[in-house]
Amino acid sequence: MTAAMFFGEVRRHWLLFGAVVATCVGIGVGVSVLTPARYVSTTQLLVSSHASVTATSYDESAAVWDRVNSYVALLTSDVVGQRVVDALGLPMSAKEFAADVNPTIVPPRTSVIDVAVSAGSPEEAQRRADAVAGEFVTYTKALEGPAGVDSQRIETTVVSAASEPHRSLPGTWAFALLGLVTGLVLGCVAVWIRSRLDPVVRTPDRAAGVSGLPVVGTVVHGPVTGEDNEGYFRLRARLRTVPGRPGAHAESRMWVITSAAGEAVEASDVATNLGRVLARYGDHVLLVRTADSDPGDDGPGLSDVLTGPDRIDQSIRVEAAGSPDLLPAGSAADVHELLVGGGMRELVTRLRGRYRHLVVDSEPVLSTPSAEVLSEYADGVLVVVVTGTTTRRDLAAAVDRLRAIDAPLTGIVACEPSVTGPAEVLPPAATGSDRDVPNKLQV
Known part of the structure; x- marks a missing residue:
């Protein structure tokens, strides 16, 4: 089927094509309206090492990297989640709170961890992000303990406070545009199927x-x-x-x-x-x-x-x-x-x-x-x-x-x-x- 023939079929079945496009746009707008708004605020943590003069640079980097990988998993643990829930008095469990925390290592292979925290309002997202950073720093200090004479001491510090919150999902217009693009594609597919099956x-x-x-x-x-x-x-x-x-x-x-x-x-x-x-x-x-x-x-x-x-x-x-x-x-x-x-x-x-x-x-x-x-x-x-x-x-x-x-x-x-x-x-x-x-x- 040539392009001219296909566009002729689209003109002939314009009701079907229009119905598919309108349906997809409506679904996109409906998803945007019915989905609760979520906002995300991000804070950054730096994992560093303070070693004795006998420790080599390689040993220091290896220790930091081990901690970074462990801390990423630890940020979504029940222990840290429970500390934040208790500190802020949140009406949720530690597991529920941990689902809203998303830590990632800043590439490539750095000792900086981005911690994104989501909530139902901008203010709450920013407050929870600051609380996660503070509670995690306090928890890791107690976890690491005092260093010996030749031991390394790993510290976690807050590099940047919680950022200005933003919506985690696009707005209504973005969903409508996505629905329009999807509708155009599905509309063409529907017209093609209809034309092939037309006796x-x-x-x-x-x-x-x-x-x-x-x-x-x-x-x-x-x-x-x-x-x-x-x-x-x-x-x-x-x-x-x-x-x-x-x-x-x-x-x-x-x-x-x-x-x-x-x-x-x-x-x-x-x-x-x-x-x-x-x-x-x-x-x-x-x-x-x-x-x-x-x-x-x-x-x-x-x-x-x-x-x-x-x-x-x-x-x-x-x-x-x-x-x-x-x-x-x-x-x-x-x-x-x-x-x-x-x-x-x-x-x-x-x-x-x-x-x-x-x-x-x-x-x-x-x-x-x-x-x-x-x-x-x-x-x-x-x-x-x-x-x-x-x-x-x-x-x-x-x-x-x-x-x-x-x-x-x-x-x-x-x-x-x-x-x-x-x-x-x-x-x-x-x-x-x-x-x-x-x-x-x-x-």
């Missing part, structure tokens, strides 16, 4: 990704307006670059318009509109139906021509200039059964000699084998995908069927909802007496 094709890019075919055009549902015709103009330009079928008429092209499963109406609209656009520019176009798309159309058509080739002139309806001629499906119920055989091949050959474009409106691939049979004679097969309706499973299955018979797959035509006004009738662009001669090929 429906919702964008042309997703249709291309599922089918492995290029998107040769993006058009709208139903009759088109002047603005919507741009998609069909672009589609016409793309089709003009498609090479003809080997052995077929050099100037004629046959296009099979089909769909995956349940998009027959939209595919029929695409075939009709494409035929109109091709004819509007002067091309001699025949629109061929393989299914009854018009309930009132009960005249002869394709099935009648296949059973009696001499009826072709009676079955083709010659329309006005700028519109495609029409060959309806005919009276037979199952036209696709008549498409197999020499009759259809002969008919296509005759029609190629009379028309510049044959636009065949075929039934869905997964419904009947019409598109598979017709692809044998076609220069290109266009698969119509209705965004928001066509499922990924149906699209993939339909394309696989067409690929299995080496159909000349040209690409995907993405059909999207129209956001413009009422449809308008396009004026004809081609005039002249050529339209009165149905067997004359216009190039």
Whole structure:
């Protein structure tokens, strides 16, 4: 998935994305509000040695370092904690108080110990830090005892009094910002999962990704307006670059318009509109139906021509200039059964000699084998995908069927909802007496 496709998914699922972000920000603010405020004050202790003249510098450093490591553990002991609790009259146990004391050695390998003490208020944190330092110095003096003649004497002194207290946790804005960053990440993950699990094709890019075919055009549902015709103009330009079928008429092209499963109406609209656009520019176009798309159309058509080739002139309806001629499906119920055989091949050959474009409106691939049979004679097969309706499973299955018979797959035509006004009738662009001669090929 490219970055453009992903941001398109974010825009499409903006409610999900926004809900995840808002939830994370709310959780961050809620944690900040519900978590009791804690303040930390820090004091520093220095451990030093006073040795006799016979003691070496190495012995002195080793003794101090041993004491520093021991004192770090001792600062959180019950003994020291109980001394502070008793001195300040705190309503807690020694273990509870020790949990609020955090001693650390100032790096690298020094004899200075930072003692951080936390409490519920700034004043209390500072008072407890000073008390810890004082009680620990008094305790270590008694613990070390008097020194002998050649003995070393270890002393602990307060280097700095309790510092100005600060909050142990960030404020509300910091939690909100953290929630926002987390929400953006989780929102992207949620959108990605949602898009991967979505069974429906919702964008042309997703249709291309599922089918492995290029998107040769993006058009709208139903009759088109002047603005919507741009998609069909672009589609016409793309089709003009498609090479003809080997052995077929050099100037004629046959296009099979089909769909995956349940998009027959939209595919029929695409075939009709494409035929109109091709004819509007002067091309001699025949629109061929393989299914009854018009309930009132009960005249002869394709099935009648296949059973009696001499009826072709009676079955083709010659329309006005700028519109495609029409060959309806005919009276037979199952036209696709008549498409197999020499009759259809002969008919296509005759029609190629009379028309510049044959636009065949075929039934869905997964419904009947019409598109598979017709692809044998076609220069290109266009698969119509209705965004928001066509499922990924149906699209993939339909394309696989067409690929299995080496159909000349040209690409995907993405059909999207129209956001413009009422449809308008396009004026004809081609005039002249050529339209009165149905067997004359216009190039």
